[in-house]
Amino acid sequence: MKHNLPELNFNYNDLEPYIDAKTMEIHHTKHHQGYITKYVNALEGSDLLEKDVEDVLRNLEDVPEDIVQAIVNNGGGYYNHRLFWTILTPKKTRMSDDLSKAIDRDFGSFDQFKDAFSNAAKTQFGSGWAWLVVTDDKRLKVVSTPNQNAPFEFGSPILALDVWEHAYYLNYQNKRPEYVENFWNVVHWEQVSKYYKELL
Ligand code: MN
Numbered sequence: 001m002k003h004n005l006p007e008l009n010f011n012y013n014d015l016e017p018y019i020d021a022k023t024m025e026i027h028h029t030k031h032h033q034g035y036i037t038k039y040v041n042a043l044e045g046s047d048l049l050e051k052d053v054e055d056v057l058r059n060l061e062d063v064p065e066d067i068v069q070a071i072v073n074n075g076g077g078y079y080n081h082r083l084f085w086t087i088l089t090p091k092k093t094r095m096s097d098d099l100s101k102a103i104d105r106d107f108g109s110f111d112q113f114k115d116a117f118s119n120a121a122k123t124q125f126g127s128g129w130a131w132l133v134v135t136d137d138k139r140l141k142v143v144s145t146p147n148q149n150a151p152f153e154f155g156s157p158i159l160a161l162d163v164w165e166h167a168y169y170l171n172y173q174n175k176r177p178e179y180v181e182n183f184w185n186v187v188h189w190e191q192v193s194k195y196y197k198e199l200l
């Protein structure tokens with residue numbers, strides 16, 4: 001199968017002032033493309049190239065031992081960014097009633113969920129990601145992962161936030177908490193709700 005850089009559903013400057021155009025362009029065309037290229041190179045000649053990267057990451061026991069770390073890193077970077085772009089939008093969107101109810105059920109309230117997620121993003125030491133995942137028993141859970149590790153050990157992700165410095169440094173410098181707070185202005189709740197529905 002083809003492993004192409006996915007197109008964004010918005011222009012690089014559409015998320016301003018929350019995420020600036022230059023950051024978006026470099027993040028997409030250089031960082032994301034870089035992970036995809038290295039992933040394909042690591043799997044050169046392997047049948048695993050016929051599978052979607054998500055399948056490969058969910059079945060790491062099928063990956064030759066000498067390239068597992070390269071796949072965790074670059075396959076993770078490939079998958080994580082592909083998901084991340086889809087949950088961002090300049091449009092004002094609303095989450096579904098089902099997701100809203102599940103958030104209340106599992107976190108107490110939307111504000112408590114938001115605090116838990118923001119906190120995971122702000123306190124992830126070094127580079128990594130914050131996630132909202134749906135667990136095997138269909139509960140919502142906030143987790144964080146280091147580096148480019150995908151969150152499949154915890155569940156299936158429906159919301160992601162990249163907290164690598166390359167995601168915010170040009171605009172926010174060292175102020176990761178400000179970037180995290182502004183992230184909430186560009187979340188594509190309709191898409192997150194769709195991912196949630198698909199997992200029920
Ligand atoms: Mn990134």
